Amino acid sequence: MMHPPPAADGVGSFFKGSYTMLTGNRLYILLLFVPIALVSEEFFESEAIIFSLCCFAILPLAALLGDATEQTALHTSQTIGGLLNATFGNATEMIICFFLLKAGQLEVVKLSLLGSILSNALLVLGFACLASGSVKRNVAYGSTTATANTTMLQVSVIGVILPTLMTATGQFESHGNESLSISRFISVIFLFLYALFLMNTLCPCPALKPGEEEHKKEAEEGEEEESYLGFWGSILWLLGATLVLAYLSELLSGAVEGAAEGMGLTPAFVGFVIIPIIGNAAEHSTAVVMAFRLKMDLALAVAQGSSTQIALFVVPVMVLLGWLIGQPLDLDFGLFESAITFLSTVIVASVINDGSTNWLEGAMLISTYIIISSAFFFFEFEGADHGHDDRALRMQ
Template sequence: MLNKNTFFLALLVFIPISIAGHVLEWNPVTVFCTAAIGIIPLAAFMGEATEEIAVVVGPNLGGLLNATFGNATELILAFVALKSGLVDVVKATITGSIISNLLLVMGFAMLLGGLKFKEQDFQPTAARLNASSMNLAVIAILIPTAVEYTSTGIGESTLQNLSVAVAIVLILVYGLTLLFSMKTHSYLYDVGIAEVEEEGETEEEAKAKVNLWFWVGVLLVVTLAVAIESELLVGSLEEATVSLGLSPLFTGVILLPIIGNAAEHATAVTVAMKDKMDLSVSVAMGSSLQIALFVAPVLVIAGWVIGQPMDLDFNPFELVAVAVAVLIANSISSDGNSNWLEGSLLLATYAVLSLAFFFHPAVPGLL
């Protein structure tokens, strides 16, 4: 943990560099890259702060806190982009986050964990329940697109109203999944908190070691810093992608989710290499569920409130990619057992999809 924290602390230097680059009007590519790197350690410290606070406040409130802040970095980044009118980039980031967590994060975890322990087991019932919830999420984001493509002359306001109604349903389902996982069937999700309690410590000793108000302060400061860095990142996004020769679709689906999920990538892989595959799968699939059932619906409603309408009418190729990711992730995780080959299959699927998005022509009007 010390080495990982030292690495993230070193990356904090990119925050003042990105701010200086914005003030001094440096090349947009420099501002974009430094802001992107600066967000990575902030996401890591946000996750660490929520885990430390969860030790003190208990499993139920702690679980809710982790669920709320688990994807706060992506939510803040997407909201800033939405506020700037980059609606299609926000949609691409949503689908990209789901794909990244299911294929890249879980793939690396299963590959590296499998190379060390040959085979690893995790709770199959929880994996199947998560799979069912992901199937619902795919249906929910597919329906508005299907309505738009199978209707003639459907109004934009009608599609927006449908998306808001679907978003409300998804948020209600997300609330039910929280109730199920933290209250009525919490024993199915009893995977612990990563790297918080030391061996041999009692719960009371672990609580006594945590400075609650310090970590609350860290959480507030980091959230503000993420908002600032997101503003810089989004502000330089258009010019930077043109200069780098990247399409906005590739940037939204592949690049931005990797930036926002970097800390979760590290956590999932670290615990998998400690033979805690239950926790690793929980991090990867849980994050995808949060994106699909909470972050996306919140952004739809937020856009409707702030006057930047965002519907759930996605690019058809993005829907194909999400469906493929959910299909293979569900297939591999359904038996409650993993090995390095299954991790390789997930990574290979992610590589194929990444190449497809790289060569996919930019969508007209995306930026």
């Protein structure tokens, strides 16, 4: 795929390109919340207010991070550009989860990661199917890539639920050393598998099934982006958005428990529903817009690719980072959480593998997500600071 001519670097070009970027997305109006959120601790005592302000500020920053990454990628080769998009595609979730991990909110981290996987696989994909179905009754897409993403997600789910199954069958103690060891081993395997997944994705394969050339051409056309920022201008926005996002994520992580109590929610609901939706908002909008344009191949790539990336990259990175900073994060997500994750991937596979979709399938996926999310409105955990034999789950 040929990239458009790169934008020139320079002060004038930087301000012109920045203006083009910031006026091209209505979501950026929420940037007005950023300075308020940055000083929220000084002026507000309520953690619910601080948490809410951080959420509103993170929404446009996540979109800004994505746009800056894409602009940077346009000034590199296709391979490096793909790696940049893959690395920073879920940077928002990684930054938020890191500060939650640093604060010892291990259970919230786990639910946030699972919530990110399922919100992309069910909610984003569901809205994409609903959007395309509102334009055309049945929309076809290339099934090869979609099936590969679904299979990779199912493989990753096996690794995620394995420590839980070992604990449930009495082979491991709950959150014991054995669970930690196998979780870290699985995380290394995941990162190796993710590297192979990137190689397969970034290296174009000349062999396509009959009828898929049109889908591939349509997806590539949809991926073309206008270059309005120079390389160093893109890097500047990328670094600036990352630094501000990191600070707001630290504020957000410290306010989770107090905000949940203040808003009458459980920390589990905040971790599984609110934080993933905030972190994935930019990707949600991209997938839906592409689906409205009947570019379902691209919409599927965004939704499924994000789920697969979180499962194979973000999850193992969090486990290994926890190892480095002394936070014993393992892959023992709990029997309930593991069961709904496995069942969700089965549902997604049954929807995706036929190579076409409609609005009814979208409604089914969204309904599945809402049903699962409703359970976390009542779901509570206690003593999750360090994760060793101190988790008590109860339904009220």
